[in-house]
Amino acid sequence: GENVEQHPSTLSVQEGDSAVIKCTYSDSASNYFPWYKQELGKGPQLIIDIRSNVGEKKDQRIAVTLNKTAKHFSLHITETQPEDSAVYFCAASDTNDYKLSFGAGTTVTVRA
Amino acid sequence: SAVISQKPSRDICQRGTSLTIQCQVDSQVTMMFWYRQQPGQSLTLIATANQGSEATYESGFVIDKFPISRPNLTFSTLTVSNMSPEDSSIYLCSVDFWGGGTDTQYFGPGTRLTVL
Numbered sequence: 762g763e764n765v766e767q768h769p770s771t772l773s774v775q776e777g778d779s780a781v782i783k784c785t786y787s788d789s790a791s792n793y794f795p796w797y798k799q800e801l802g803k804g805p806q807l808i809i810d811i812r813s814n815v816g817e818k819k820d821q822r823i824a825v826t827l828n829k830t831a832k833h834f835s836l837h838i839t840e841t842q843p844e845d846s847a848v849y850f851c852a853a854s855d856t857n858d859y860k861l862s863f864g865a866g867t868t869v870t871v872r873a
Numbered sequence: 874s875a876v877i878s879q880k881p882s883r884d885i886c887q888r889g890t891s892l893t894i895q896c897q898v899d900s901q902v903t904m905m906f907w908y909r910q911q912p913g914q915s916l917t918l919i920a921t922a923n924q925g926s927e928a929t930y931e932s933g934f935v936i937d938k939f940p941i942s943r944p945n946l947t948f949s950t951l952t953v954s955n956m957s958p959e960d961s962s963i964y965l966c967s968v969d970f971w972g973g974g975t976d977t978q979y980f981g982p983g984t985r986l987t988v989l
Binding site: 795797802803804805806807810812850852854856858859860861862863864865866 | 916921931969983
């Protein structure tokens with residue numbers, strides 16, 4: 762089955778700086794890579810996703826890059842704000858079955 | 874996008890009892906999933922809830938412990954049976970939603986279960 766590894770496990774950044782989280786996956790059949798943000802006491806919220814037919818996608822301060830050859834994808838948050846503090850999860854799936862395999866999560870703390 | 878609700882939002886239960894969690898989505902969806910998130914951990918897929926047929930369980934999860942119903946395209950239930958303290962987790966429902974030419978997975982708010 763799919764194995765997704767996520768690094769780092771914790772990340773502390775100064776407000777206004779950038780944050781980068783990296784994930785690798787093992788199954789070359791995976792073609793859908795979403796990122797979720799989970800705040801305390803809430804369910805995961807989809808913040809951005811990328812599919813295997815593109816290498817980069819951007820939505821305001823958030824961007825995701827995908828390298829299918831190397832089997833890794835990354836989340837980039839620019840101009841971080843205190844409200845970006847949360848746990849972020851990467852995931853991967855094959856759109857034949859849509860079953861998501863999740864990374865272990867990254868706790869991001871933005872220092873004011 | 875899809876809006877998903879879950880009931881109850883949290884519960885405290887005694888060991889040996891069972892709890893049924895409901896998941897309601899505001900649109901018809903083909904695929905619904907149930908995940909477990911143990912304290913401080915990531916999400917693990919329990920099963921895929923198939924409308925009109927039995928659920929498909931992942932390795933390590935069995936129907937006797939986690940029976941699932943999917944009576945229609947907007948609703949599913951997960952029962953946690955004969956509970957023990959090790960079942961204390963957040964249980965999350967998700968759906969694969971088709972819209973705008975693509976499909977995307979959305980999650981409900983979760984049910985926080987504590988077993989004493």
